[in-house]
Amino acid sequence: MQARWARWMAVALLSGALAACSPIIRNYGYVPLDRDLEQIVVGVDTRATVGEVIGSPQASGVIRGDAWYYVASTQKTVGYRAPEVVDRQVVAISFAPDGTVRNIERFGLEEGRVVTLNRRVTDDNVKGVSFIRQLMGNLGNFRADDVID
DSSP: HHHHHHHHHHHHHHHHHHHHSSSSEEEOOOOHHHHTTSOOOOOOOTHHHHHHOOOOOOOTTTEEEEEEEEEEEEEEOTTTTTEEEEEEEEEEEEETTTSEEEEEEEEEEEEEEEEEEEEEEESOOOOHHHHHHHHHTTTTTOOHHHHHH
């Protein structure tokens, strides 16, 4: 009887240890799919039509006067370790002064560096790249108690 109880206890402890070591994947934010971005015509569409096609950035993105940024991040947590960012993407849609779409760019995080994955640009001067580098580098590096008293 005691051997049976010991076996059940060993199985329960082993199951608990295995469950504690399985990774927990969490996704934050929203980035439009490429097929949705293909519906946007550079130089023709405006903020209003972009908002209708893919929506405007909310808590998951940033709205600046000349651009909208959609941000998505994936974190993996294993056991007691701190969460690790395994993927981060930013879609930047910049607007010309007349309100039409100027650029559509997708940035990713490869080996800790910001990499341009896709770019549809009407001119060579790409603005806001340093802002994107800051956003990609700092996302996930803050705690709630840094913001809330």
